[in-house]
Amino acid sequence: MSDAWRQRWQEGRIGFHRDAPHPALIEHWQALGSAPNAKVLVPLCGKSLDMRWLASQGHPVLGIEFVFEAVEAFLAASPAPVSRYVEPDFTIFRQGAVEVWHGDFFHLHLPQAAEIGAFYDRAALVALPTATRQRYAFHLAQLTPPGAKGLLVTLTHDQGDQGPPYSVDDAEVARLLAPNFRLEKLATSAPDERGRGESVWALERRGPRC
Numbered sequence: 001m002s003d004a005w006r007q008r009w010q011e012g013r014i015g016f017h018r019d020a021p022h023p024a025l026i027e028h029w030q031a032l033g034s035a036p037n038a039k040v041l042v043p044l045c046g047k048s049l050d051m052r053w054l055a056s057q058g059h060p061v062l063g064i065e066f067v068f069e070a071v072e073a074f075l076a077a078s079p080a081p082v083s084r085y086v087e088p089d090f091t092i093f094r095q096g097a098v099e100v101w102h103g104d105f106f107h108l109h110l111p112q113a114a115e116i117g118a119f120y121d122r123a124a125l126v127a128l129p130t131a132t133r134q135r136y137a138f139h140l141a142q143l144t145p146p147g148a149k150g151l152l153v154t155l156t157h158d159q160g161d162q163g164p165p166y167s168v169d170d171a172e173v174a175r176l177l178a179p180n181f182r183l184e185k186l187a188t189s190a191p192d193e194r195g196r197g198e199s200v201w202a203l204e205r206r207g208p209r210c
């Protein structure tokens with residue numbers, strides 16, 4: 001799986017990357033009511049500018065990405081100095097308030113994630129095939145403390161099981177996440193020219209940890 005993603009990054013097939021913070025993040029983040037200094041987990045972060053936006057709002061950010069080209073590209077986009085340190089299974093690059101953990105999201109475990117207080121998923125759940133989405137939802141719940149708030153951006157399309165991005169409908173979001181999170185759907189956009197419609201969800205981790 002990581003080879004396929006590495007190849008995409010090496011070949012520049014990263015149409016998911018946006019050159020500006022996602023509008024749903026800007027529109028809905030503050031209303032979630034996360035503590036202003038909560039550390040935000042950004043699983044499968046790519047080189048997303050959403051991490052810089054979250055940092056600009058005062059949040060420490062912990063992004064996780066297993067393709068090194070993506071991590072390098074994120075760091076290269078800012079002249080700010082980078083420090084590097086090592087944890088089991090991860091090399092961590094800190095630039096300002098953003099830490100990018102180079103490694104596999106599924107290898108991140110408590111207590112490494114002990115300080116996480118919020119989370120943001122855009123194009124992470126929908127990047128994973130069906131069987132892995134169940135694992136992702138459970139892992140996210142394990143890493144987030146009761147009361148943690150998060151924003152989730154999903155998408156649907158009509159190309160069946162083809163992906164990434166995979167089509168994840170409302171029923172699947174509820175099935176995967178409702179056992180451990182309170183869910184509120186905030187917005188749905190009309191399908192674009194490729195037939196892809198996005199939905200934005202507010203999540204709050206129920207307690208206790210699973």
Ligand SMILES: C[S@@+](CC[C@H](N)C(=O)[O-])C[C@H]1O[C@@H](n2cnc3c(N)ncnc32)[C@H](O)[C@@H]1O
Pocket residue numbers: 005006016017018043044045046047048064065066067070103104105106122123124127164
């Ligand atoms: C569709 S992209 C989304 C990136 C980012 N969230 C954004 O909005 O631009 C998914 C990213 O997750 C990374 N990825 C996939 N599986 C991963 C895993 N298990 N651990 C860490 N990164 C992963 C891929 O390399 C890719 O950069």
